[in-house]
Structures are given as structure tokens and as C-alpha cells.
Amino acid sequence: MALTYVLPLVAQTQLSVGRAICISARFFFTQPIYTLLLWLQIVTVGLLLVVTTIGFMLVFSGLLGIFLNVATENLCSAYGIIGKAIE
């Protein structure tokens, strides 16, 4: 769970993996309930889509991508971390 935000941080801000792990762990330890609720959503939606099989193939990773991006952006803006997203 401490690594929840690593992939979106790497994808959005193009940080190195080590830095992303540190920031992700920091996010997790300062906002554990937020991260727990994110995981609850991911697991619930993932299980529902796995049941349908084709839904998992068609929707899961794209939905997960938008979900994690928005969740990480939300925390980054709250902490005042404006990543150099595309430079």
C-alpha cells in the first residue's frame, strides 16, 4: 500500500523511481485512511470486472489509470507539489 502512488507519480511527473517511492510512502503514512479507501475501491471494482471477464479486459486498466491519476493529483495539489508534468 505504501507503493500505491509510485506508478502515477512516475507517469505524471517523470520522477525517478526512488524519489517516487519516498513520496509515495510519505503520502501513505500521512494519509493512511485515504489510501485504504482507494484500495477498497480498486479491489471492489476489480473483483466486479473480473466476474465479467470481458469487462476486465476492456475497462479495468484504463479506469484504474484515471482513478490513480486523479487520486495522486488530489494529494499533490493538497501538499503543494506541482510536478513538472510534461517538461
Place this chain on the structure above:
Amino acid sequence: MNIEVSSSLTKHWFQAGGGRIDKEEYGGVNYVLKETGQLALRNIETVLCTSLIWSILLIPGLLAFPMPLSGLYAAFVGPLGLVMVLRFTFLAVRHKRNKWAFFRRGLPRLLLSGSVVGVMYAAAFIVVYSAWWYYDRVSASISHINPANIPHDDGGYGINLCITTSCPDPAIRR
């Protein structure tokens, strides 16, 4: 915005963060869910295409290889593909017009970072799988306990209960 850097180690990484959160800009999980729903509906073609490509990369490898290799493949390719998906969905949502140019520009660095994360997950998989292998092959007393083979009082086994309760009961007609 409150700026509070709690340790020198994180000073450069958390240039403005620290431990305190700006409540005005923090939406919470409700905000995340609403925003995700709206963005997913507006960018449904991106969601479908990226998911399909990720599944096409992942699922045939899972089915084709035997168990340790397929797990390693999934542990490596899954996060690597997910980094690409995250990057593309981010660009598609926030930078619609130049998404392909930005995506191409950041691709080599992204591949490298994704590979590093994939190797980490593959290493974690090796640790878990080797532990299972040890208990299965070397010290077999633990993993060979199968609840389905435990006899019940009615003369059957646990697996019978599972099968009979999951089957619909057909109506018997004369």
C-alpha cells in the same frame, strides 16, 4: 499554503509538502470518485483502447507460459504496461491536443522507470513463489492440508458440500 519540511532527507523531494495538508485543495475520496467517473465517461475511447492493449500484452503471456514463468511475466509486464497506461490517460485527460507528442517524448525514460518497477515486482513474486515452493516440495506437511478432503459427519467430504451448494436445485416433475 503551509510549508513545513519535517526532515532534511525529504527536503528536496517534498519541496513544498511536509506533513500538513491544505484543506481547501484536498477533495477526499468522494471528489476522486466523482472526478474519475466524469473523466472516464468523457474519455471512454482512451479507457477502452488502453485497457485492451494492456490486456492483449498481459493475458496471452499468462496463458501461454507455465506457472513460474507466467507469474514472472505478469509481475514484470503488468506494472510496465500500467505505467504506460497511466501516462497516456494522464496526457489524454490533461493535455488532449499534444498527447501523442508528449507521450513519444517521454517514452524512453518511462520505459526505463517502468522496467525498474517491473523488476521490483518480479523480485517480490520470486520471494513469494519460492516460499510457496519450499513449503510445497521440501516441507510438505503444511501445504498439503486440503479442506476439501476433510471428511464430514454425513459420510461425505468438504468438496461435496461446495459442489452441491453451488448447483441450482432442479424441480422434479412426474
